[in-house]
Amino acid sequence: MTSLHVDPVTFEHHRDPLGIGEAAPRLSWVVRTELAGWLQQAYDLEFSDGTAIHVASGDSVLAPWPRRPLRSRERLGVRVRVTGQDGSASGWSPWSEVEAGLLEPSDWQAGAVAPPRELLSGAPLLRRDFRARAHIVSARLYVSAHGVYEVEVNGARVGDDVLPPGWSSYHHRLRYRTHDVTELVREGDNVIGATLAEGWYTGRYGFHGGVSGIYGDRTALIAQLEITYTDGSRDTVGTDDGWRSAPGPVTSAGLYDGEHHDARRHVPGWSSPGFDDANWHPAELLSHDRALLVAPTGPPVRRIETISAVAALTGPDGETILDFGQNLAGRLRIRVQGPAGHTVSLRHAEVLEKNGALALRPLRHAAAHDAYTLKGDGVEEWEPRFTVHGFRYAQVDGWPGDLDPGDVVAVVCHTDLRRTGYFESSDPRLNRLHENVVWSMRGNFVDLPTDCPQRDERLGWTGDIQVFTPTAAFLYDCAGSLSSWLADLAAEQKQLGTVPLYVPWISLDPFREIPPTAAWGDAAVVVPWVLHQRSGDLGLLRTQYASMTAWVDQIAGLAGETRLWDTGPQLGDWLDPTAPPERPFEAQTDPGLVATAYLAYSARLVAETATLLDLAEDAARYHDLADQVVTAFDAAYTTAEGKVAGDSQTAYALALRFGLVVGEQRRAYAGRRLAELVQANGHRIGTGFVGTPLICDALTDVGAVDDAYRLLLQTECPSWLYAVTMGATTIWERWDSMLPDGSVNPGEMTSFNHYALGGVADWMHRTIAGLAPAEPGYRRLTVRPIPGGGLTRALARHETPYGRAEVSWSSDDDGFTVEVTVPPNTRADIHLPAEPEPIEVGSGRHVFHVAGAGLDRW
Numbered sequence: 121m122t123s124l125h126v127d128p129v130t131f132e133h134h135r136d137p138l139g140i141g142e143a144a145p146r147l148s149w150v151v152r153t154e155l156a157g158w159l160q161q162a163y164d165l166e167f168s169d170g171t172a173i174h175v176a177s178g179d180s181v182l183a184p185w186p187r188r189p190l191r192s193r194e195r196l197g198v199r200v201r202v203t204g205q206d207g208s209a210s211g212w213s214p215w216s217e218v219e220a221g222l223l224e225p226s227d228w229q230a231g232a233v234a235p236p237r238e239l240l241s242g243a244p245l246l247r248r249d250f251r252a253r254a255h256i257v258s259a260r261l262y263v264s265a266h267g268v269y270e271v272e273v274n275g276a277r278v279g280d281d282v283l284p285p286g287w288s289s290y291h292h293r294l295r296y297r298t299h300d301v302t303e304l305v306r307e308g309d310n311v312i313g314a315t316l317a318e319g320w321y322t323g324r325y326g327f328h329g330g331v332s333g334i335y336g337d338r339t340a341l342i343a344q345l346e347i348t349y350t351d352g353s354r355d356t357v358g359t360d361d362g363w364r365s366a367p368g369p370v371t372s373a374g375l376y377d378g379e380h381h382d383a384r385r386h387v388p389g390w391s392s393p394g395f396d397d398a399n400w401h402p403a404e405l406l407s408h409d410r411a412l413l414v415a416p417t418g419p420p421v422r423r424i425e426t427i428s429a430v431a432a433l434t435g436p437d438g439e440t441i442l443d444f445g446q447n448l449a450g451r452l453r454i455r456v457q458g459p460a461g462h463t464v465s466l467r468h469a470e471v472l473e474k475n476g477a478l479a480l481r482p483l484r485h486a487a488a489h490d491a492y493t494l495k496g497d498g499v500e501e502w503e504p505r506f507t508v509h510g511f512r513y514a515q516v517d518g519w520p521g522d523l524d525p526g527d528v529v530a531v532v533c534h535t536d537l538r539r540t541g542y543f544e545s546s547d548p549r550l551n552r553l554h555e556n557v558v559w560s561m562r563g564n565f566v567d568l569p570t571d572c573p574q575r576d577e578r579l580g581w582t583g584d585i586q587v588f589t590p591t592a593a594f595l596y597d598c599a600g601s602l603s604s605w606l607a608d609l610a611a612e613q614k615q616l617g618t619v620p621l622y623v624p625w626i627s628l629d630p631f632r633e634i635p636p637t638a639a640w641g642d643a644a645v646v647v648p649w650v651l652h653q654r655s656g657d658l659g660l661l662r663t664q665y666a667s668m669t670a671w672v673d674q675i676a677g678l679a680g681e682t683r684l685w686d687t688g689p690q691l692g693d694w695l696d697p698t699a700p701p702e703r704p705f706e707a708q709t710d711p712g713l714v715a716t717a718y719l720a721y722s723a724r725l726v727a728e729t730a731t732l733l734d735l736a737e738d739a740a741r742y743h744d745l746a747d748q749v750v751t752a753f754d755a756a757y758t759t760a761e762g763k764v765a766g767d768s769q770t771a772y773a774l775a776l777r778f779g780l781v782v783g784e785q786r787r788a789y790a791g792r793r794l795a796e797l798v799q800a801n802g803h804r805i806g807t808g809f810v811g812t813p814l815i816c817d818a819l820t821d822v823g824a825v826d827d828a829y830r831l832l833l834q835t836e837c838p839s840w841l842y843a844v845t846m847g848a849t850t851i852w853e854r855w856d857s858m859l860p861d862g863s864v865n866p867g868e869m870t871s872f873n874h875y876a877l878g879g880v881a882d883w884m885h886r887t888i889a890g891l892a893p894a895e896p897g898y899r900r901l902t903v904r905p906i907p908g909g910g911l912t913r914a915l916a917r918h919e920t921p922y923g924r925a926e927v928s929w930s931s932d933d934d935g936f937t938v939e940v941t942v943p944p945n946t947r948a949d950i951h952l953p954a955e956p957e958p959i960e961v962g963s964g965r966h967v968f969h970v971a972g973a974g975l976d977r978w
Contacts, residue, residue, distance in 0.1 A: 133600030139221035139298020141415030143189035157962025168197030230358030243370035267339035268319030286567035292611035313391030317506035379504035383495035418601030458520030460496025468511035510574025557878035638715035656897020683752035686712030701867030762786030770811025791822025813879030829909030889916030
């Protein structure tokens with residue numbers, strides 16, 4: 121008998137549903153079965169309070185909460201069982217527990233305690249004694265900060281977050297974390313302590329030297345410990361006027377400049393009972409807006425893995441440089457022994473100069489320098505806690521004695537997202553390219569989606585994530601994290617009157633003015649749309665709808681009656697390979713063409729969103745707007761035969777992918793012309809941030825598949841594989857961030873870890889391997905592998921909301937074989953070269969073989 125099992129229920133997009141902010145969290149579950157074509161007909165929910173609910177529905181992803189909303193602090197167990205359309209029935213899933221956080225501002229009693237001003241440098245310590253009664257049932261710590269923090273209870277670290285609470289638009293939203301500290305609190309005397317550093321709140325941030333005190337000039341801790349007893353009573357210990365503060369061993373800590381730690385200043389027992397803090401300073405109690413405190417919707421940043429050095433190198437002046445073999449975001453952990461007062465210095469860089477020295481110029485005003493002063497009492501282990509760097513190479517100076525490379529490891533730090541997508545092929549260069557994309561995403565999801573992790577910038581650029589979201593959502597379950605970022609985007613947009621270039625927004629030269637910018641501001645529309653398509657989360661579209669429409673309405677107003685957005689400053693096809701190093705906006709493609717194309721695209725997506733939300737009048741209005749913009753684009757930028765103004769790769773890619781060339785013959789001409797341009801350029805890339813994610817799809821759409829593959833597999837600069845041939849382990853910001861002679865691009869803006877140009881991975885997943893969603897959340901799959909480029913096999917695997925989907929194919933002299941795994945409760949359309957129509961299949965494993973002759977019909 122074939123088994124039918126159900127995984128534990130999950131809540132919203134949470135990996136750990138402790139202290140969530142949703143009172144009515146939607147429920148999801150994955151069914152595991154070998155029953156072919158299995159589809160759900162109904163489900164039963166049972167709750168730990170004894171209630172049970174039967175629902176006749178095939179939905180198993182983000183199903184509505186079926187009972188009264190949770191109250192603050194309420195904990196509830198849930199399990200599910202399902203019935204199939206074939207009459208099959210599962211047993212109960214394992215229990216899952218969900219617990220609400222503090223859902224109302226009135227739930228917060230804690231103030232904000234700040235170290236006195238004379239202790240603001242470095243990372244000062246804060247502590248408070250308290251007593252707990254007997255018969256403790258549970259203890260919860262709700263904590264946030266103006267700055268970044270680490271918390272301890274009775275000498276034990278609480279949680280494993282890195283740089284909590286992360287960076288949000290602090291004027292609008294300040295996230296807090298909930299920790300179960302039941303095992304740490306004991307009857308009698310207890311202590312809660314915290315180390316507090318500047319982080320994004322007061323620290324120096326932004327390019328051109330940055331600015332400090334962005335959100336305020338004081339760091340502060342906000343913490344509320346709630347202890348519940350067997351009789352139902354509760355004690356609360358919060359940040360109040362009973363806290364005390366003193367200097368700690370961290371003498372300086374900045375996200376750009378690094379951390380300096382003097383172990384001789386360590387204060388033994390400071391966060392444990394019995395410590396005498398009479399010489400400590402009273403902390404200052406500050407007011408704060410409790411309404412800003414919100415629970416997170418995604419996981420925190422954590423230490424994900426450690427990487428050992430692959431080589432120890434000697435620099436041009438005899439310096440010791442460790443190569444970790446991978447460009448990453450994180451920091452170093454050292455084990456060292458030496459005399460008290462001796463200082464070990466650690467400097468970080470992504471690449472080396474031609475002479476073998478660290479290439480520090482691309483860091484601009486980021487020192488990326490950590491230093492540790494030894495206590496001198498044996499082997500000491502240290503890792504900075506309040507900074508993060510982007511690096512592959514580390515220069516170690518001042519090491520006492522001979523350095524064993526094994527005593528220095530790289531600690532990879534990024535948002536603890538669940539990996540969901542994989543790709544491989546018969547070409548190791550493509551596999552390396554794909555790994556580079558993965559590592560660039562890892563390095564740039566340090567709490568929010570940034571442009572780069574290494575230099576004096578690291579901002580949540582809207583344009584970068586707009587073009588990369590399709591790839592990001594395949595590789596990792598990032599819906600929860602990006603939902604938080606989109607909430608910040610909407611808040612900033614509402615205050616500023618437009619979508620800023622980066623979120624959170626901070627006013628920095630040369631971007632103190634906030635002009636609406638095509639492709640960047642369109643993140644307000646494109647990111648939630650793509651997340652809905654990949655996760656099936658219609659609620660996200662509903663939440664972001666006001667932001668989406670506000671953006672399109674604003675741009676429609678700027679376009680006016682002409683329906684052409686051809687005025688105002690634009691970034692255009694940023695970093696077009698023909699642009700001068702110091703003027704990356706000087707692209708081949710008219711910025712007005714780019715802007716108008718995006719207006720048409722976003723208006724169409726808003727119309728589709730309105731349809732899904734049952735807003736018929738809005739849907740008709742935005743479809744009409746999109747039609748008007750298409751007509752205007754066609755008249756202004758396209759000739760009668762189908763030639764697009766500027767005659768650039770990006771112009772044609774935009775016009776073709778966004779449906780802006782009207783008429784089959786004119787579209788065919790535009791397709792031929794795009795292929796001709798790619799061929800004439802020797803199959804080297806001719807696109808920047810805007811055109812790059814689109815061009816392979818545009819070529820594929822018009823039948824120029826061979827040109828798409830040749831473009832992808834090109835190794836001459838500019839190309840995706842050029843960087844691979846130069847030893848890249850991440851995606852570069854520029855096509856030529858490193859020049860062929862091994863020297864670093866002279867442009868001031870040169871990063872070796874930017875994911876935007878890695879957006880081509882989405883085409884690799886959907887076209888090379890052939891796995892794509894046909895309905896939101898992969899409720900239905902499109903399987904359409906299109907071989908080429910001499911590849912003999914490829915595979916894509918994705919953990920969809922319904923379970924694992926996989927497509928693998930191989931080809932040889934006998935023909936072409938496709939193996940497909942379709943998850944339960946979904947269906948798939950299989951497109952094969954020998955079949956004029958797709959083959960519809962249900963869940964299960966399916967194998968298809970096309971004889972060699974059939975490949976001619978592809």
